[in-house]
Amino acid sequence: MKQYVVEKPGIRKSVEEELKRKKVCAPVKQENSANFSAIHSFEEIVWGPPQTVIPPKKYFLPTSENILSFRKRDGGFEVEALNAAEEIVLFGVHPCDLNAIYLTDRIFAEKNQDENYLAKREKAVLIGVDCLTPCSPEAVCLRMDGLNPGDRFDLFLTDIGDVYFVEAASRKGEEFLRGEGRPASEIDHRKLSSVRKQRDELFDQEEKKLLPDYNDLPGLMKRNYVHAVWEEHGEKCYGCGSCNMVCPTCYCFDVEDYMRVDLENGFRKRFWDGCMLEDFAKVASGENFREERFDRLRHRTNRKLNYLFDKWGQSFCTGCGRCIKACLTHIVSPLEIANEIFQRQSV
Amino acid sequence: MKTLFTPEPAKIRKAVPQTEFETLFEMELSERSTLGHKPGQFVEVSVFGVGEAPISVSSAPAPSMPTFELCVRKVGNVTNALLSMKKGDHVGIRGPFGNGFDVNLFKGKDIIFVAGGIGLVPLRSFIREVLNHREDYNRVFILYGCKRPKDILFEDELMSWGSLEGIDLQTTVDIAGDDWKGNVGVITTLMPRLSLDPPKTEAVIVGPPVMYRFVISELKKRLVSEKNIWVSLERKMKCGVGKCGHCQMNGVYVCSDGPVFNYAALKEIPEAI
Ligand SMILES: Cc1cc2nc3c(=O)[nH]c(=O)nc-3n(C[C@H](O)[C@H](O)[C@H](O)COP(=O)(O)OP(=O)(O)OC[C@H]3O[C@@H](n4cnc5c(N)ncnc54)[C@H](O)[C@@H]3O)c2cc1C
Ligand code: SF4
Ligand code: SF4
Ligand code: FES
Numbered sequence: 275m276k277q278y279v280v281e282k283p284g285i286r287k288s289v290e291e292e293l294k295r296k297k298v299c300a301p302v303k304q305e306n307s308a309n310f311s312a313i314h315s316f317e318e319i320v321w322g323p324p325q326t327v328i329p330p331k332k333y334f335l336p337t338s339e340n341i342l343s344f345r346k347r348d349g350g351f352e353v354e355a356l357n358a359a360e361e362i363v364l365f366g367v368h369p370c371d372l373n374a375i376y377l378t379d380r381i382f383a384e385k386n387q388d389e390n391y392l393a394k395r396e397k398a399v400l401i402g403v404d405c406l407t408p409c410s411p412e413a414v415c416l417r418m419d420g421l422n423p424g425d426r427f428d429l430f431l432t433d434i435g436d437v438y439f440v441e442a443a444s445r446k447g448e449e450f451l452r453g454e455g456r457p458a459s460e461i462d463h464r465k466l467s468s469v470r471k472q473r474d475e476l477f478d479q480e481e482k483k484l485l486p487d488y489n490d491l492p493g494l495m496k497r498n499y500v501h502a503v504w505e506e507h508g509e510k511c512y513g514c515g516s517c518n519m520v521c522p523t524c525y526c527f528d529v530e531d532y533m534r535v536d537l538e539n540g541f542r543k544r545f546w547d548g549c550m551l552e553d554f555a556k557v558a559s560g561e562n563f564r565e566e567r568f569d570r571l572r573h574r575t576n577r578k579l580n581y582l583f584d585k586w587g588q589s590f591c592t593g594c595g596r597c598i599k600a601c602l603t604h605i606v607s608p609l610e611i612a613n614e615i616f617q618r619q620s621v
Numbered sequence: 622m623k624t625l626f627t628p629e630p631a632k633i634r635k636a637v638p639q640t641e642f643e644t645l646f647e648m649e650l651s652e653r654s655t656l657g658h659k660p661g662q663f664v665e666v667s668v669f670g671v672g673e674a675p676i677s678v679s680s681a682p683a684p685s686m687p688t689f690e691l692c693v694r695k696v697g698n699v700t701n702a703l704l705s706m707k708k709g710d711h712v713g714i715r716g717p718f719g720n721g722f723d724v725n726l727f728k729g730k731d732i733i734f735v736a737g738g739i740g741l742v743p744l745r746s747f748i749r750e751v752l753n754h755r756e757d758y759n760r761v762f763i764l765y766g767c768k769r770p771k772d773i774l775f776e777d778e779l780m781s782w783g784s785l786e787g788i789d790l791q792t793t794v795d796i797a798g799d800d801w802k803g804n805v806g807v808i809t810t811l812m813p814r815l816s817l818d819p820p821k822t823e824a825v826i827v828g829p830p831v832m833y834r835f836v837i838s839e840l841k842k843r844l845v846s847e848k849n850i851w852v853s854l855e856r857k858m859k860c861g862v863g864k865c866g867h868c869q870m871n872g873v874y875v876c877s878d879g880p881v882f883n884y885a886a887l888k889e890i891p892e893a894i
Contacts, residue, residue, distance in 0.1 A: 341626045344669040350711035351669045355627040385877070386862040389624040499891060526866030529626075529859050533670035540670045542626070547859075549866060557857045558696035561830055563870065563892060573869075573892075581872030 275425055276448070278440040279462045280455030285431065285438055286316050288450055292363050299333065300365040301326045310364070319366055323409040329371050329522035329596065330364055331378060334394045335546070341390055341529075342542035356541070359393040363450070365401045368409065370420035370594040372402045372427050374522030380586055381525060390544075399446045404432035406473050408480050412595030414609045416477040417484035420592030432466060439466045481593075484609050486616040491589060495580035498615045499572070507605040508568025511550065517574065517597035517606045518548025523582075523590045524574075526554075549573055571606070578608045625862055628667040628713025629653070634688060636707050639774050643694045643739070644704050645679070650687045650714065658682055658689065659721030660747035661853055661881045665861045666691065666703065667713030674699040675858045675876070678717060679742045681749035692742040692774065718861040719880050722747055722825070722851065730823045731760040733815070733845075735836050737808055737828020738767045741774050743853055743880075744827050748782065755787075762815055766793045766808035766828075770801050789815065808832065809839045819844040827853045833894045837884060850884035854893065 292298050293314070301308040301320040307327050308320045345352045367375070375395075382391035402423055405415070415421040423430060428447035431438040439462060440455060442448050458466075486494050518524040528547040533540040547554060550570050555563040564570045578591040591608040598607040635647040650656060656664070656678065663677045674697075680690035695704045706712070724747070732751065736744045751758050763782060767773055773792070783790035791811040793804035804811065808828075822845055826836050833852055840850055856868035856875040863877035870892035873879070887893045 341624065342628075349709070350630060350632075351713070353628060353630070353669070353713060355622045355624040357622065357624055382864065384863075386625055386864070388864055390626070525864075527859065528865070528867075529673065531670050531672045537670070542673075544626075544865075547865070547867075549869075554867065555857055557855065558700075559829070563856060569892075573871075576871070577869075581869075584872065 276442045277458035278455040279458050280438045280440050284454035289316050296361050298363045325409040331522050334391050338545035340541045341544050346538045357390050357393050359397045361397045363399045367402045369423045370415045370592040371522050372423040373420045373592045376426040377523050378525050400427045402427040402430040410595050412598040414481050415593035416481050418589050418591050418593030434465045434469050485613045491579040492583045495576050503614050504568040504572045508571045510603040510605050511567040513552050515548035515551045516600040520596040520600045575608050628715050631712050631714045633710045645692045647690050656689045658717035660750050661721035662717035662719045664714050664716035668699050668702040671702040672699045677743035679745045694739050727823050728757045731821050733762040733824040735764045735826040737832040740827030761788045763790045764811045768795050770794050809835050812839045823849045825851045848885040853880045
């Protein structure tokens with residue numbers, strides 16, 4: 275990984291150069307919050323809080339996407355795979371979301387490669403921006419190993435005063451810079467360390483604590499698969515699925531066909547689905563394999579802290595805090611569920 | 622361009638109604654010389670404009686034939702649309718998917734096939750494979766149960782299996798009129814009649830979720846070891862390839878880790894049965 279120091283106007287210049295050539299998407303203000311959207315000028319970018327309501331996963335797994343078109347032809351069907359992907363720059367992605375994108379990348383690239391996700395992903399340049407203050411009281415990124423993105427970006431900017439400390443993890447990242455900046459010096463590195471140290475201290479003060487050991491989260495979930503907390507929380511769940519929609523690592527989908535009125539042409543569409551919704555595991559015979567709301571809450575939480583953690587060696591909750599904000603009944607926070615179980619476990 | 626979600630064309634060569642609700646289809650692929658499936662695997666069948674449904678392959682593996690059989694029960698959108706289709710109509714196929722049965726583990730063994738209702742469909746593939754290589758396997762027991770006599774699938778074929786040497790076929794129905802001469806009662810009532818050699822026996826069970834518990838506890842009473850019991854599970858599926866999340870039970874994906882599971886392993890998965 276290469277490290278540079280770039281003057282603030284230099285970054286502005288890079289963004290403006292990109293804007294001439296490509297779609298640039300960044301957090302922009304939307305009423306009292308923010309949302310990722312295509313920008314037309316550098317000024318529109320929201321740096322730091324508020325966090326976007328919907329995570330950037332929507333660029334790789336759109337809320338709804340046509341994956342197939344078909345047309346009646348010679349008594350049969352002509353079928354065409356659809357895979358729309360455009361070159362975009364995603365600017366201002368927070369560390370928790372960079373980590374989440376890395377994790378969903380693993381899922382869609384594993385075994386049966388999902389071209390519809392991967393094609394969009396390959397065409398995107400990820401420019402991350404370090405968070406120096408927690409973006410909401412709900413954020414628990416420091417606790418859930420979401421605050422440090424490692425090299426999970428093309429470019430990553432940290433504000434170290436008058437300049438940005440810039441880490442470039444790929445050629446795409448270097449190209450974005452267009453030669454702006456100079457290699458980081460020993461002094462710049464020291465500055466970065468001290469900014470990050472301050473950042474960590476601040477986050478440590480402000481974020482809710484995780485009581486169990488992070489690495490024991492899968493074990494804690496396994497030992498407490500049967501626990502009163504599931505029912506107590508589950509009872510209050512509306513089954514609205516908001517926690518799935520806003521989560522950067524929730525990627526489940528549904529698929530449906532649509533026929534145009536000519537009854538000759540149609541398309542197949544995939545769209546976001548959520549394991550907290552009642553019909554998610556219900557089959558034609560009427561059997562529902564996760565019938566109760568607590569079954570579904572336990573499933574969601576275990577996916578984040580146990581099943582996928584076990585498989586990929588890291589929590590699938592990156593602590594972004596979105597579901598905690600979205601849940602009207604305040605029951606869904608994986609960290610708080612883990613804490614409650616930890617405090618009340620019988621073993 | 623092809624993606625993970627692109628079905629390939631197939632044509633219906635035959636459509637033979639089995640009961641009021643089930644039809645047996647023979648499908649023919651036009652771009653491949655064989656489906657290349659194992660018993661217990663399934664395909665995703667597309668009725669364009671309606672949707673896709675996972676359906677077990679019901680014919681035996683046939684390495685050099687572009688045709689294969691599916692037996693479909695109508696329960697909803699896609700399956701109803703399929704049953705209204707006829708010879709010459711076009712569908713889309715993805716797959717085969719899933720692990721299927723590893724037939725080598727069954728060679729030289731006695732096999733008990735336990736099928737409830739439409740569970741006979743995937744088992745038929747395995748049973749036919751065994752009959753095609755009869756000398757590789759030892760004794761075969763086939764237990765088949767369904768609701769009423771009119772629900773019996775593959776009736777003629779069952780009769781012909783039953784008449785073969787070394788095959789013990791037992792059928793039962795839950796409810797019957799006076800004209801039914803066979804057994805009445807749940808499938809477990811057939812088990813005490815079997816003369817088993819437990820260490821040499823493998824049991825394969827496919828049926829509705831409620832059936833598994835009863836059959837498994839009966840098999841355990843007859844001293845069949847848990848690791849010799851195999852089941853095939855059904856879940857909602859929207860992709861068949863381990864992505865959409867619908868078929869997940871705890872950390873396991875039925876579409877790609879299954880649908881065939883060994884019972885000793887399944888016991889560790891609380892959401893399984
Ligand atoms: C591995 C596997 C093998 C199968 N093999 C066969 C077979 O050989 N023959 C056969 O007739 N059926 C089989 N099924 C069941 C068949 O897939 C369903 O009946 C079918 O998907 C229902 O789709 P539909 O569009 O007709 O119904 P829908 O209109 O989708 O049915 C209504 C309800 O069924 C739900 N549903 C979605 N997927 C499934 C599912 N997999 N199973 C049941 N309900 C579902 C829908 O969400 C909806 O709630 C198999 C299922 C699996 C998972
Ligand atoms: S589970 Fe909640 S806090 Fe964790 S990553 Fe998902 S939305 Fe963010
Ligand atoms: S946990 Fe909260 S956000 Fe999630 S489905 Fe239940 S009520 Fe909705
Ligand atoms: S059917 Fe989609 S993950 Fe199994």
